[in-house]
Amino acid sequence: MKVLDSLSENGDLKDKEREVMHWAYFPSDSSCNQFAAWVKSENYELHFTGKDEDSSDCYTKFTHVGAMHLVDITNHTIKLGKKARELGGRYDGWETSVEKK
Template identity: 40%
Template sequence: MQGKWNFYACLIEDMPASILLDLSLIGAAPLHGFDRLGYLRLYMNAPRPDGLSSNDEFDRLVALEDQLLAQLEPDSRLRYVGRDTANGARTYYFYLAESMPFEDRAAQAMAAHPEYAFDAGEQDDPDWRVYRDFLYPRPQDLQAIRNRDVLQALRGHDDHLELPRQIDHWAYFPDVASAQAFAMWVEGEGFHLSPPPPGSDSSFGVRFDRIDQPDAIDSINLPLVEKAKALGGDYDGWECQVIRP
């Protein structure tokens, strides 16, 4: 699959869920001419008690998904954008050109898998609300994805993630007052303020650091994301040195 695919855990109707999506589409959505949403909901045969997929069924679901997308994705009249897994089902989402007979194509693709119950449907969604408002992660979830990617890169350098070291952070705000309010708050949380990064006519930066363990980064910077957003700004990420054995 082309694009920038990633996943995150969340809740859907108070049930644990996992969402996989192409993050790269957020800057282009909605794509011209793809005004309808098609979905194919597959009912798992051996879900976990919490409704997520089980290890027992994992390989079978992967093989089915590969076969399903191999049949559907070559059709230029649809664009696969993501899926969710929750409450004993896995639902695939596609945006469709007007001429795409999605329900018929979905039924044809599933004919090779009679052991699985499914349903399929279509609806108008010219603004891509399902992609933007349902599949796409909230700021905290998006940061958790980025954290996981950075940690994976550090592991690739044989980093000892449990070892404390200076972690640098950045955030940007639309005015001096909100930047100063955030700076005062992070100082109260034990961070050290550094000279601010270059801003622009429309943004004001805050740079700060603290000695922390990278393997605890979610508990460290997800509150920073929330606080920056509450003040009208954006948390812009973190970095640290690699520590090898």
């Protein structure tokens, strides 16, 4: 909700579709790679899978294109969080650009 509120406060056009970046972290390469394969099977675009420079965790960075309606983004975050937890990891959130035109 904080991100959606911030977008709105900055004049975002919530109907305009744009790229949304997501992250998920895992304690093992195996679970990270399983999540990355699942992300791709769910039609997300995978941008990175590998070690975090600041910790021993493996993480994935991936995107989807969508609008900024609460129900739309929540459908993604709930599904992503559930799958990350199933694999022993954690979904770390999302970010996107403010679209005014």
